[in-house]
Amino acid sequence: MHSGNCPLCNPENDHDVLWRNDKLRVIDAGEPDFPGFTRVIWNDHIAEMTDLDQQDRQSIMDAVWMVESVMRHELMPVKVNLAQFGNYVPHVHWHVIPRWPLDSRYPDAVWAPARERSFEQQLAWDVFREQQDNLLTSYHATLRDVLDTL
Numbered sequence: 001m002h003s004g005n006c007p008l009c010n011p012e013n014d015h016d017v018l019w020r021n022d023k024l025r026v027i028d029a030g031e032p033d034f035p036g037f038t039r040v041i042w043n044d045h046i047a048e049m050t051d052l053d054q055q056d057r058q059s060i061m062d063a064v065w066m067v068e069s070v071m072r073h074e075l076m077p078v079k080v081n082l083a084q085f086g087n088y089v090p091h092v093h094w095h096v097i098p099r100w101p102l103d104s105r106y107p108d109a110v111w112a113p114a115r116e117r118s119f120e121q122q123l124a125w126d127v128f129r130e131q132q133d134n135l136l137t138s139y140h141a142t143l144r145d146v147l148d149t150l
């Protein structure tokens with residue numbers, strides 16, 4: 001796939017970059033249903049993990065582990081989901097997704113249809129999400145500090 005068609009390669013989509021180096025970047029996915037949803041994107045336009053050499057594979061996975069670790073510490077999700085598909089966008093990127101029993105898909109994958117929720121469940125989620133939104137500044141700051149050690 002030509003990188004010109006790739007939304008990850010479009011500089012207009014780079015506004016949510018939290019951290020970057022010459023190899024990879026980490027972005028806030030900006031998914032309102034999943035506050036803290038973070039993506040680790042390899043800078044070069046490659047389709048598969050095995051297109052990377054051993055050292056680069058290690059680098060991107062180290063970044064993913066750092067994101068997961070900081071996410072667990074700062075946001076305290078009940079589960080972290082890691083995913084790497086690239087079916088729509090054949091450009092290596094990892095999804096690091098904090099999950100909570102109140103989120104709209106739990107315990108399904110975040111790409112599953114939303115579950116029916118009662119008014120009370122929706123209300124509880126709205127309150128919870130606002131609390132999570134308030135943690136994001138600290139989460140992102142810590143993430144940058146830790147990624148600086150990469």
Ligand SMILES: [Zn+2]
Pocket residue numbers: 003006007008009045090091
């Ligand atoms: Zn791309």
